[in-house]
Structure formats: C-alpha cells, structure tokens
Amino acid sequence: MAKDQSQPLSNNSRLHAFAGLVSFLRAPVCHDLENLNADIAVMGAPTDEGSPFLPGSRLGPRSIREHSLRFGDDGYFDHDSDKVFLKYELNNKRIVDVGDANVIPADVEGTFKNITDLTRMVLDSGAIPVVLGGDHAITFPIVRAYNEPLHVVHFDAHIDYSPFIHGYKYTNSHAFRHIHHMDHVKSLTQVGIRSIRNEKTQVDDSLNDGNRVVGMKEFGEMGPDGMTGLVPKDAPVYVSIDIDVLDLPLVPGCVSAEPNGMTYAELRDSLAVLAKHSNIIGFDLVEVNPQLDVGTGITSYMGAHTIMEFLGQICDQPRWIAKRNK
Numbered sequence: 001m002a003k004d005q006s007q008p009l010s011n012n013s014r015l016h017a018f019a020g021l022v023s024f025l026r027a028p029v030c031h032d033l034e035n036l037n038a039d040i041a042v043m044g045a046p047t048d049e050g051s052p053f054l055p056g057s058r059l060g061p062r063s064i065r066e067h068s069l070r071f072g073d074d075g076y077f078d079h080d081s082d083k084v085f086l087k088y089e090l091n092n093k094r095i096v097d098v099g100d101a102n103v104i105p106a107d108v109e110g111t112f113k114n115i116t117d118l119t120r121m122v123l124d125s126g127a128i129p130v131v132l133g134g135d136h137a138i139t140f141p142i143v144r145a146y147n148e149p150l151h152v153v154h155f156d157a158h159i160d161y162s163p164f165i166h167g168y169k170y171t172n173s174h175a176f177r178h179i180h181h182m183d184h185v186k187s188l189t190q191v192g193i194r195s196i197r198n199e200k201t202q203v204d205d206s207l208n209d210g211n212r213v214v215g216m217k218e219f220g221e222m223g224p225d226g227m228t229g230l231v232p233k234d235a236p237v238y239v240s241i242d243i244d245v246l247d248l249p250l251v252p253g254c255v256s257a258e259p260n261g262m263t264y265a266e267l268r269d270s271l272a273v274l275a276k277h278s279n280i281i282g283f284d285l286v287e288v289n290p291q292l293d294v295g296t297g298i299t300s301y302m303g304a305h306t307i308m309e310f311l312g313q314i315c316d317q318p319r320w321i322a323k324r325n326k
Contacts, residue, residue, distance in 0.1 A: 014072055014073070014074070015069075017066075017067075017069040017070040018069075020069070022062070022065050022066055022069065023042075023065060023097035024042040024064070024065050024068050024095075024097045024130075024132070024304075024307075025042075025068050025069075025071060025072075025073055025086075025090060025095065025308070026069060026072070026073040027042065027073070027090065027093070027095045027096050027097045028093050028096050028097070029096070029097050029098075029099065030096045030097070030098050031098070031099065033098060033118075033121040033122070033125060034121075036096065036098065036121070036122070036125035036127060037125070038093065038094055038095060038096040038125070038127045039089065039094040039095070039126075039127055039128070039315075039324070040089065040094060040095045040096070040127055040128055040130055040311065040315075041095075041096055041097075041098045041122040041125070041127040041128070041129055041130070042095065042096070042097045042098065042130045042131075042132065043097075043098045043099065043100065043101065043118055043119070043122060043129055043130070043131055043132070044061030044062070044065075044099065044100035044101065044131070044132045044134070045061070045100065045101050045115050045131055045132065045133050045134040045138040045141075045142070045284075046058045046059070046060070046061045046062070046100050046101075046103055046132075046133075046134055047103045047108075047111050047115075047134050047135065047137070047138065048134065048135045048289075049105075049106075049108050049111070049135075049137075049170075050108070050135045050136070050137025050138075050170055050171040050172040050174075050175075051135045051137075051171070051172055051255065052171055052172075052173075053255055053256070054255045054289070054291075054292070055291075056255065056289035056290065056291035056292060057133060057134055057135045057255070057286070057287055057288060057289045058103070058134065058135075059289070059290045059291065060132060060133055060134055060286070060287070060288035060289065060290065060300070060303070061100060061132035061133070061134065062290075063288065063290040063293075063297060063300040064132050064285070064288060064300050064303045064304050064307070065097070065132070065304075066297075066300070067297055067300045067301040067303070067304040068304040068307075068308065070301070070304075071304070071308055073090050074087060074090060074091065075087030075088075075089075075090055075091075075312075076308060076309075076312065078312070083316075085309075085311075085312030085313075085315065085316060086308070086311060086312050086315060088315075088324070089311075089315050094324075095311075096127075098118070098122065101114045101115040101117075101118040102114045108137075108170045109170070112137075112138075112140070112141035112170070113141070115138055115141040115142060115145075116141040116142070116144055116145045117145075119131070119141070119142050119145035119146075119282075120145045123145060123146065123147075123282075128280070128281055128282045128314075129142065129145075129282045130282070130283060130284075130307060130311065131282070131283070131284035131285075132284070132285060132303075132307075133284055133285065133286030133287060133288070134284075134286055135171075135172040135286060135287060136156070136160055136172035136173075136175055136240070136242055136286045136287055137170055137171055137172045137174065137175055138175075138284065138286060139154075139175045139176070139179065139240045139284055139286070140170075140174070140175040140178040140179060142238075142282070142284060143179050143182065143185065143238055144178075144182060146184060146238070146281070146282075147184065148184065148236060148281075149184050149185075149186050149236065150184060150185060150186065150235075150236045150237065150238050150281060151185070151186050151187045151188075151189070151231045151232070151235050151236065151237045151238070151278070152176075152179055152185055152187070152188045152189070152237070152238050152239075152240065153189045153191065153227075153230065153231065153237055153238075153239050153240070153274060154176055154188065154189065154190045154191065154239075154240045154242075155191050155192050155239070155240065155241045155242060155245040155262075155267065155270070156190065156191075156192055156193065156240075156242040156244065156245050157192060157193065157194050157195045157242065157244045157245060157256065157257075157258040157261060158173065158193070158195050158197070158198060158242070158244070158256065158258075159176070159190060159193055159198045159199075159202050159203050159206055159213070160172065160173050160174065160175050160176045160177075160190075160242075161173075161174075161176050161177045161180075161202045161203070161205055161206045162174045162177065162202060163177070163202070163205070164177070172286075172287070175240075176188060176190065176206070176211075177205075177206075180206075180209050180211060186235075187210075187211075187212070187231065188206075188211040188212070189211065189212040189214070189230045189231065190206065190211060190212065190213045190214065191214045191219060191227075191230075191245070191270070192214070192215075192216060192219060192245040192261065192262055193213055193214065193215050193216075194215055194216045194258060194260055194261065195256075195258045212230060214230075216260055216261070216262075219262070219266075223266075224266060224269035224270040224272070224273050225273055227270050227273040227274050227277060228273060228277045231274075231277070231278050232278075233277060233278070234277075234278060234279055234319075235278050235279065236278070236279050236281045237274060237278040237279065237280055237281065238280075238281055238282050238283065239271070239274065239280060239282075239283035239284075239310075240283065240284050240286070241267075241271075241283065241284065241285045241286070241306065241310075242286055242287050243285065243286065243287050243288050243299060243302065243303055243306075244256050244257045244258055244261065244287055245261055245262055245267060246261050246262050246263070246264060246267060246302070247259065247260065247261035247262060247263065248261060250263075250264060250298075250302060251288075251299045251302060252292065252293055252294050252298065252299060253288060253289050253290055253291075253292045253293025253294070253297070253298070253299030253300065254287050254288065254289055254292070254299055255287070255289050255292060256287065264302070264305075264306075267306065268306070268309055268310075271306070271309070271310045271313065272309075272310075272313045275310065275313035275314045275316075275317060276313070276317060279319060280310075280314050283310065285303050285306060285307055288300055288302075288303045
C-alpha cells in the first residue's frame with residue numbers, strides 16, 4: 001500500500017477567505033495607537049447617520065474587510081505590468097488595521113469627534129490613514145484632523161455641497177462645503193460629477209467658491225492623465241472616493257448609484273496618475289452598502305479592490321520607497 005505523502009497544514013499556511021479572523025488584508029491589528037509602528041493604518045468609520053435616504057453603509061467597513069481577505073496577505077500580482085505590489089508592506093507589517101472609530105448612535109457630533117481623534121492618532125504616529133466608510137459625511141471629520149496644508153480630490157457622482165440650513169449640516173451631502181472652508185485645504189477638486197439630482201445652485205456655489213468641478217463629459221475628454229493638471233506636482237493630496245463615481249451597474253450595493261459613471265479602469269488609472277503625480281497623504285472609500293448588494297457582494301469587493309490597487313500604486317512610488325529605505 002502506497003504511503004500517504006500528504007502533510008497537515010502549518011499555522012503559516014495561507015487561509016481561505018472564509019476562515020480566520022477579519023482585518024483588512026489580514027494585516028496585524030493594533031489597538032495601542034500610542035505605540036503604532038506602521039506606514040499605513042486602515043481604520044473604519046461605520047456610521048450612516050448622514051444618509052437621509054436608506055441606511056446600511058454603516059456595515060461597509062466590515063464587509064470591505066471581509067472581501068479583502070480574498071486577496072490574501074502577500075501582495076498582489078498585476079498581469080499587465082508583470083509586477084507584484086504591496087509585498088514588502090505586507091510581509092514587513094507596514095500595514096496595520098486599527099479598528100473602527102467609536103460610533104455614538106444619535107450623536108453625530110460625538111461620532112465625528114471620535115473619527116477626528118482616531119485620524120489624528122494615526123497621523124501623529126506617522127502613518128497615512130486609509131478610511132473605510134460609512135457614508136460620505138465622514139470625510140469632513142477626517143480632513144479636519146490634518147494640520148498641514150493639503151489639496152483634496154473628491155471622486156463622486158454628486159456635488160455634496162448642500163447649504164447649511166436650520167442646523168442641517170452633517171449629512172453626506174454637506175461634507176465638501178465644510179471642507180472648502182478649512183484653512184489648511186488649499187484646493188478642492190470634484191471629479192465625476194454627473195447626477196441630475198445635483199442642484200444647479202449647489203454646483204454654482206462650489207464653482208463660485210473657486211473649486212474645480214469636472215463632469216463626466218470633461219473627464220471623458222481629459223481622461224485619467226488629466227489628473228496631473230488638477231493639483232500641483234508633488235503636492236500633499238487627500239483623496240475621497242465615493243463608490244458611486246463608478247457606473248451604476250458596477251455598484252449595485254450603493255444607495256445613490258448613478259448612470260453614466262466611470263469604468264473601473266478609468267477610476268483605477270486616475271488614482272494611479274494621482275499617486276505618481278502627487279504625494280497621497282490619506283484617502284477614504286465610502287458609500288458601500290452591503291444591505292443593498294447582490295449575493296456575491298461585488299460592491300464590497302469592488303471597494304476592497306480599489307483600495308488594494310490604489311495602495312499598490314502609492315507604495316510603488318520613488319518618494320515612498322525612499323522614505324521606506326531611510
């Protein structure tokens with residue numbers, strides 16, 4: 001009888017996506033932020049109290065983390081460039097997951113304070129924050145955590161520039177009016193704007209405030225390479241990605257998905273150009289709503305995929321590698 005050559009799996013063998021504890025890309029979890037030692041800190045902001053229509057994006061951070069497990073924890077191979085990305089960062093534990101900001105139900109200002117405080121702790125450690133939303137209201141408390149001058153690039157179908165009326169100012173349609181007025185925000189560029197539910201007065205307000213608004217017609221003419229004309233070379237840039245910047249059929253798990261959006265390749269390539277042209281100092285991805293998604297969770301997967309590839313591009317830049325090798 002032939003001898004059984006099989007061997008039991010070791011504790012170091014790669015786990016399947018459905019097994020093991022959940023952190024983004026199975027990165028180490030850090031609860032002691034005073035001793036955080038990493039270059040990238042993934043954090044969740046699981047609140048959707050800024051969503052006036054349908055709830056559910058509060059479950060986005062957990063679902064995005066779960067779908068990130070499908071990529072493993074050893075980097076990813078890009079066929080077109082014949083290159084592996086993020087291998088160094090993951091193998092050397094330079095990416096960590098710091099968990100979620102504490103959400104206080106029915107206390108939006110308290111929740112926002114917790115998001116700002118957690119972001120500041122990440123920044124104080126020297127890591128860049130990668131924030132999983134949550135609805136788009138969360139970008140306001142994230143950006144206010146920064147002290148240094150920066151530029152903001154906002155990918156979205158919607159202008160998110162509603163006026164502050166009768167105390168109504170903390171929804172996912174208000175974030176970028178808040179952000180424009182911050183002293184350290186040197187420019188705001190809004191890309192992919194196209195929804196016919198955008199009010200002309202709000203678009204005009206953004207333009208009159210000196211912001212750059214790029215609709216899909218203009219984006220189609222300039223293409224991803226046009227990102228280089230939107231922010232100064234090597235400038236510090238914070239990027240906010242609403243998943244509904246992508247075309248409606250690509251993101252069924254998004255409450256505000258719109259037709260005539262970007263393809264995945266257009267968004268991916270735009271982010272890659274920004275990573276090469278500017279110094280990305282943090283980003284968020286918001287408005288993934290697992291309750292609305294199809295059974296395979298493709299919107300959560302799309303969110304994890306976008307984050308993974310954007311991180312790969314950021315960490316492949318000479319400025320990043322030079323900082324890593326100091």
